Amino acid sequence: MCGIMGYVGSQSCSTMIYDGLKRLEYRGYDSAGIVVLGDSEIEVAKSVGKLFHLEDQLGRLSTKAKMGMGHTRWATHGAPSFENAHPHTHDGFALIHNGIIENYQALKIRLLEAGTVFASETDTEVILHLIHREYAKDNSLDKAVMRVIPMLEGAFAFAVMTAKEPGVFYVVKNSSPLVLGCGKTENFFASDALALLPHTQEMIFMEDGEIAKITADAIELRDFAGNPLQAERKKLPKLDSTAEKNGFRHFMLKEIHEQPSVIRTTLEKAFSLSGTLKLQDSVLGLSKFSLEKIKRIHIVGCGTAYLAGSLGRYFLEKWAHIPVTVELASEFRYRTPYLDNETLVIAMTQSGETLDTLASVKFAKQAGCPIYSICNVPFSSIPRTSDATFYMNAGPEVGVASTKAFVAMVLDLFLFTLDFGQRRGHISQEELEKQRSYLQRLPALAEQALQQESAIEQVAQRYFTATNSLFIGRGNSFAIAMEGALKLKEISYIHAEGYAGGELKHGPIALVDRHIPIVALAPRDSHYEKMLSNIEEVRARGGQVIGVGSKDDTRLAALCQDVLACPQIEQEDLQSILSVIPLQLFAYSIAVLRGTDVDQPRNLAKSVTVE
Numbered sequence: 208m209c210g211i212m213g214y215v216g217s218q219s220c221s222t223m224i225y226d227g228l229k230r231l232e233y234r235g236y237d238s239a240g241i242v243v244l245g246d247s248e249i250e251v252a253k254s255v256g257k258l259f260h261l262e263d264q265l266g267r268l269s270t271k272a273k274m275g276m277g278h279t280r281w282a283t284h285g286a287p288s289f290e291n292a293h294p295h296t297h298d299g300f301a302l303i304h305n306g307i308i309e310n311y312q313a314l315k316i317r318l319l320e321a322g323t324v325f326a327s328e329t330d331t332e333v334i335l336h337l338i339h340r341e342y343a344k345d346n347s348l349d350k351a352v353m354r355v356i357p358m359l360e361g362a363f364a365f366a367v368m369t370a371k372e373p374g375v376f377y378v379v380k381n382s383s384p385l386v387l388g389c390g391k392t393e394n395f396f397a398s399d400a401l402a403l404l405p406h407t408q409e410m411i412f413m414e415d416g417e418i419a420k421i422t423a424d425a426i427e428l429r430d431f432a433g434n435p436l437q438a439e440r441k442k443l444p445k446l447d448s449t450a451e452k453n454g455f456r457h458f459m460l461k462e463i464h465e466q467p468s469v470i471r472t473t474l475e476k477a478f479s480l481s482g483t484l485k486l487q488d489s490v491l492g493l494s495k496f497s498l499e500k501i502k503r504i505h506i507v508g509c510g511t512a513y514l515a516g517s518l519g520r521y522f523l524e525k526w527a528h529i530p531v532t533v534e535l536a537s538e539f540r541y542r543t544p545y546l547d548n549e550t551l552v553i554a555m556t557q558s559g560e561t562l563d564t565l566a567s568v569k570f571a572k573q574a575g576c577p578i579y580s581i582c583n584v585p586f587s588s589i590p591r592t593s594d595a596t597f598y599m600n601a602g603p604e605v606g607v608a609s610t611k612a613f614v615a616m617v618l619d620l621f622l623f624t625l626d627f628g629q630r631r632g633h634i635s636q637e638e639l640e641k642q643r644s645y646l647q648r649l650p651a652l653a654e655q656a657l658q659q660e661s662a663i664e665q666v667a668q669r670y671f672t673a674t675n676s677l678f679i680g681r682g683n684s685f686a687i688a689m690e691g692a693l694k695l696k697e698i699s700y701i702h703a704e705g706y707a708g709g710e711l712k713h714g715p716i717a718l719v720d721r722h723i724p725i726v727a728l729a730p731r732d733s734h735y736e737k738m739l740s741n742i743e744e745v746r747a748r749g750g751q752v753i754g755v756g757s758k759d760d761t762r763l764a765a766l767c768q769d770v771l772a773c774p775q776i777e778q779e780d781l782q783s784i785l786s787v788i789p790l791q792l793f794a795y796s797i798a799v800l801r802g803t804d805v806d807q808p809r810n811l812a813k814s815v816t817v818e
Contacts, residue, residue: 209305213276216393221268224277227402236279237287242294242301243275253292278303285328299370304331306363306383376421380413384560387411457805459606467653486626492595507536507567508555511609515616516555517686527628536563546574554580557612559587608697645778652774656788666769667796676703678726681734683783691790698798708741719750729756732779
């Protein structure tokens with residue numbers, strides 16, 4: 208989850224590293240720091256809180272320093288504090304780390320017994336002192352790192368430097384992400400390529416069990432046994448302007464407004480218009496599987512990705528006639544699901560680095576399962592581990608609370624379903640063309656949904672002081688209710704829960720009174736009449752109902768205090784994509800009114816790379 212960036216070369220580096228950390232803010236953090244090698248000594252600046260506090264400390268660092276590294280910390284072991292902030296330093300050594308050292312307590316006890324004095328509560332400092340101790344044996348940082356790695360248990364990515372060997376970094380990857388940037392007479396490393404793209408497009412994506420020795424002139428890669436490896440370089444596209452706010456107040460609002468474009472781009476890439484209408488295998492990649500052998504599908508993901516996967520179950524069972532389970536990756540990897548080579552596992556992930564999802568993929572792969580992923584970040588760990596990947600093409604999503612990536616995941620799952628169903632003989636060419644006609648209308652309808660922003664802001668004015676809320680929906684709208692509740696709690700810190708409308712009377716209705724807003728999704732679909740009945744139940748108990756449905760739905764309006772208007776499409780699977788947009792705007796407006804940090808909500812990170 209932590210953000211990492213390092214540089215060695217011919218340029219002054221402290222400001223460069225700071226700018227790189229700013230590009231990694233989305234990962235979530237509560238403290239930050241930078242270390243540089245000045246005139247033969249380590250210089251450090253650290254702060255607690257947002258990065259602008261660290262910017263005030265940069266004057267403490269030498270402007271002549273041409274080697275350094277920075278870190279944004281998301282607290283795991285030890286509270287957010289100056290002492291626990293990275294980099295950790297000792298006797299001319301400096302180290303930064305992403306991940307968790309699971310056996311750090313046993314290692315720390317051994318070091319304490321040997322007289323080591325610790326300055327922090329972190330597991331990271333254990334690595335630093337182990338390397339320092341091993342270095343003293345033969346004055347070789349290389350050998351010290353190699354001896355320490357087998358002592359460590361857990362998922363980690365760390366980088367170490369010392370004034371005693373200037374100009375050299377050692378970076379180590381085991382589960383947590385690390386990417387190397389290749390320049391001319393300069394080289395870089397980071398936890399995400401986004402931090403490096405202003406400086407280079409040539410990248411090396413490290414794999415688990417790899418060590419890199421980095422100098423200004425070279426990158427040498429080897430495995431944990433010391434065997435040299437051939438580094439495969441990838442050329443990434445230039446930095447996308449969508450990583451900037453472009454006049455919007457927040458990244459989240461900009462990303463909500465990008466959704467029509469994301470839908471349009473996805474459809475243009477997915478469909479071939481030459482000859483018979485078909486979905487592009489070069490985009491979806493289903494030809495890599497023996498589809499006739501697949502008997503069941505497991506969809507795994509975390510957070511918003513899991514909720515997008517929940518919609519995939521509705522799509523696939525309806526259109527492709529195959530049993531589907533949807534599971535939280537953090538649960539899937541620790542139970543004993545039935546897995547074999549006839550079970551397709553679909554991994555849902557925006558970042559491609561979510562640790563629980565990656566572990567689930569590896570677990571399923573060991574069981575012989577074919578792996579398919581839907582991901583937004585090229586060359587990330589999960590696509591590299593998958594047999595085929597459908598890339599979202601949503602562009603960088605900086606806001607921690609996912610919006611355009613959710614819509615992209617749902618759309619991609621629907622397109623996957625169409626291709627899968629047609630290849631298995633359940634969807635005719637005529638039906639495919641009919642579905643494409645619906646899909647073609649989506650971008651314009653999404654734009655219409657965004658035109659309700661001002662009206663939704665006015666509704667938000669009446670509810671932003673609430674402390675609890677319920678979201679209800681049926682069928683596809685049940686998953687959208689859960690996603691709407693998640694968005695509200697993530698960025699406004701209001702307790703919100705999503706329920707199936709039919710479950711109200713099985714517990715949640717006990718919460719209903721005049722103080723709790725109930726957001727009820729009631730599109731004109733096959734569940735419409737049942738949803739109106741659920742709203743009647745809430746209304747009879749004094750609940751304040753905010754309906755989400757058609758602007759001209761007089762029946763819905765008569766039952767609700769307020770209505771968030773949403774364009775309607777008769778294809779109810781695609782209605783899900785439209786229905787989520789008013790909920791995104793509602794959550795955003797509530798958060799702005801409450802004065803929270805919309806793009807970087809407290810305690811959250813965009814890419815969760817620890818358990």
